[in-house]
Amino acid sequence: MFNYYLQLGLRSLRRNPILTALMVLGIALGIGASMTTLTVFYLMGSDPIPWKSSKLHYVQLDNWSPDEGANSDNQPPDQVTYRDAVALMDAGKADKQAAMYKISLPVQPENPDVKPFMALGRATYADFFGLFEPAFAYGQAWGRDQDAQHARVIVLSDQTNETLFGGGDSVGKSVRMDGVDYTVVGVLKKWDLRVKYYDLTNGAFNNPEEFFMPFTTAIDTKRRSTGNNSCWRSPGAGWEAYLDSDCVWIQMWVQLDSPARQEEYMAFLNSYVEEQKKLGRFPRPLNNRLPDVKQWMTDQEVVSRDVEVQVGLAFAFLMVCLINTIGLLLAKFTRRAGEIGLRRALGASRRQVFAQFLIESGVVGLSGGLIGLALTGLGLVAVRSLYQQYANVTHLDWTMVLMTIGLAILAAVLAGLYPTWRACRVQPAAQLKM
Numbered sequence: 001m002f003n004y005y006l007q008l009g010l011r012s013l014r015r016n017p018i019l020t021a022l023m024v025l026g027i028a029l030g031i032g033a034s035m036t037t038l039t040v041f042y043l044m045g046s047d048p049i050p051w052k053s054s055k056l057h058y059v060q061l062d063n064w065s066p067d068e069g070a071n072s073d074n075q076p077p078d079q080v081t082y083r084d085a086v087a088l089m090d091a092g093k094a095d096k097q098a099a100m101y102k103i104s105l106p107v108q109p110e111n112p113d114v115k116p117f118m119a120l121g122r123a124t125y126a127d128f129f130g131l132f133e134p135a136f137a138y139g140q141a142w143g144r145d146q147d148a149q150h151a152r153v154i155v156l157s158d159q160t161n162e163t164l165f166g167g168g169d170s171v172g173k174s175v176r177m178d179g180v181d182y183t184v185v186g187v188l189k190k191w192d193l194r195v196k197y198y199d200l201t202n203g204a205f206n207n208p209e210e211f212f213m214p215f216t217t218a219i220d221t222k223r224r225s226t227g228n229n230s231c232w233r234s235p236g237a238g239w240e241a242y243l244d245s246d247c248v249w250i251q252m253w254v255q256l257d258s259p260a261r262q263e264e265y266m267a268f269l270n271s272y273v274e275e276q277k278k279l280g281r282f283p284r285p286l287n288n289r290l291p292d293v294k295q296w297m298t299d300q301e302v303v304s305r306d307v308e309v310q311v312g313l314a315f316a317f318l319m320v321c322l323i324n325t326i327g328l329l330l331a332k333f334t335r336r337a338g339e340i341g342l343r344r345a346l347g348a349s350r351r352q353v354f355a356q357f358l359i360e361s362g363v364v365g366l367s368g369g370l371i372g373l374a375l376t377g378l379g380l381v382a383v384r385s386l387y388q389q390y391a392n393v394t395h396l397d398w399t400m401v402l403m404t405i406g407l408a409i410l411a412a413v414l415a416g417l418y419p420t421w422r423a424c425r426v427q428p429a430a431q432l433k434m
Contacts, residue, residue: 009360027368030321032375034314043393053293059252062287065232079248094254100124102227119210123218139171139186154182155212200300202227329419357420365412369405
């Protein structure tokens with residue numbers, strides 16, 4: 001029966017090509033606009049590491065001024081000081097842990113055909129790779145013993161390895177950066193992140209770094225952060241004064257494998273801050289936090305209010321398109337009163353007529369959805385060309401493709417409910433007299 005109604009629907013749509021084209025185009029435009037913004041919204045806010053996001057926690061300690069909070073909403077600073085990062089790392093209370101900061105160094109290739117260039121990197125600990133699980137093409141991460149030894153080792157991104165070594169296995173080879181030689185211990189595979197969640201303070205949609213080196217090595221060679229750096233009082237002059245200051249410039253992540261471990265770690269943080277208060281630090285009331293990945297993304301407003309407003313406006317436009325489609329379907333079904341009366345007189349029930357016209361509405365929705373899918377693709381290309389920073393969140397995956405088609409069919413069926421209900425109320429006797 002479904003196939004029969006489907007054939008009737010297709011035949012009806014072909015009989016009125018202009019009316020059909022207007023309905024399909026209306027749904028396609030509404031779907032294209034709404035799904036373009038919804039795709040960006042969905043990819044921005046989706047969980048970047050769902051298998052362990054609840055176990056990864058960002059460390060926040062409120063060491064800010066007693067006179068004024070770091071943020072208007074009483075949130076602690078979004079980074080920690082060097083003193084606190086080192087103290088937490090040395091305590092080793094988490095299942096995995098990594099302090100980190102962003103650096104920038106000039107790379108001096110041995111190959112004379114490759115010109116020197118500046119590369120963005122990340123100074124971190126060995127656990128970084130276990131926390132965030134990037135895949136390796138060659139070699140592996142450095143070990144904790146190399147953290148302790150301030151080893152001159154480095155992990156390259158696939159792109160940097162391609163530039164310096166043509167993409168081959170470079171493990172064991174040397175890379176000179178700012179006059180210091182580093183031994184390559186690993187090369188990452190291409191690491192695509194929709195959101196660079198491990199460092200939201202320096203741009204949520206930036207690409208991962210071009211190289212990674214031990215945190216202790218970067219400190220040993222006095223590499224200053226090229227990321228965010230905030231101070232509520234002057235750090236004083238010199239490198240050592242900067243390290244000993246209350247300036248916040250380091251991100252700190254820990255992995256806690258159970259709720260009990262989270263409670264234990266929060267108790268440890270509170271105890272640590274209480275001890276620091278006795279030394280004259282942390283003048284504000286106790287305000288430590290351990291948001292997991294999703295909460296941290298929410299706190300940092302990865303999905304901005306502007307994007308939410310755009311999604312709302314796009315769906316309002318879809319509603320306008322559907323109202324227009326309701327009017328067109330109503331006109332179309334009203335014209336077929338004679339056909340409906342004849343079918344009813346030949347024994348078709350209202351339920352059967354209802355099903356036939358809803359299927360016809362669904363066919364309109366399917367057609368609009370396919371065209372809307374193409375318009376969504378074009379819309380994402382336009383967004384990507386206008387906002388380069390959104391390149392990672394402007395592509396369709398299978399979830400959004402299926403959602404686009406499903407939403408178009410659902411919208412068309414809903415739009416067809418009232419016209420179909422009106423069509424079913426046609427009285428056969430009245431139509432047969434005409």
